[in-house]
């Protein structure tokens with residue numbers, strides 16, 4: 305994992321240090337079929353919580369977008385790289401972090417603007433992450449990689 | 460993704476009917492796009508009817524395929540209708556703004572609970 309993300313991954317997120325917080329980290333190849341796996345893992349992590357069907361859908365779409373971006377943009381569709389997904393669940397919230405060691409993002413603000421895409425795509429990925437999760441934080445260094453951390457309150 | 464493709468003639472127009480099943484994400488988007496494009500050219504259809512009754516998930520990669528087809532068809536007077544979407548899929552189609560460009564059937568389950576039909 306790139307040096308800059310080691311310290312920032314869970315920084316300022318001490319709400320999850322509570323006694324009931326559970327954490328897990330998954331590493332998988334940047335193959336497109338693993339996007340479905342990542343969605344399932346995220347959904348399974350909150351299975352015990354009182355999440356509604358609509359909330360589960362939102363979590364799945366947000367994860368799908370972040371992992372797709374890591375593969376498509378971060379790694380330029382190279383299936384031989386690794387994507388890392390960290391999940392933290394407490395009684396109050398879900399924290400999901402998706403990391404790639406890919407090309408990184410030079411201008412994060414611009415990248416997160418709705419309809420912005422460097423790839424002729426829809427540019428809806430970040431818009432979905434932001435509307436479906438309560439908080440989205442992106443840290444990235446060009447040529448080093450990107451970490452997208454998303455937080456969702458659990459009722 | 461399984462994909463059933465048929466052609467129907469309806470109101471003097473030939474409709475390409477596609478029924479994909481499974482999850483429409485980046486893993487299947489290229490295949491989905493290629494097979495629709497190929498069939499539209501083969502049968503010369505300008506109208507696309509998507510039966511989404513067997514689609515369990517869609518994200519922006521799947522939406523991108525629909526939007527791409529719309530952009531190809533619209534200049535030639537073509538159109539796209541989507542029927543059978545589940546509540547989950549329907550919500551995402553709306554979140555992506557596709558209802559402004561395509562005719563999307565409201566799921567019966569939502570009409571039951573909200574309109575009392």
Ligand SMILES: Nc1ncnc2c1ncn2[C@@H]1O[C@H](COP(=O)(O)OP(=O)(O)O)[C@@H](O)[C@H]1O
Pocket residue numbers: 369373374375377378379404406407408409415416420421422423424425426427428429430431450519
């Ligand atoms: N993990 C990533 N690595 C590098 N660039 C990224 C990453 N995620 C997003 N981006 C950049 O941000 C842009 C917007 O992303 P998004 O909103 O998902 O739209 P889209 O994927 O449709 O292009 C992308 O086109 C890309 O330039």
Ligand SMILES: [Mg+2]
Pocket residue numbers: 369372373428429430519
């Ligand atoms: Mg994207």
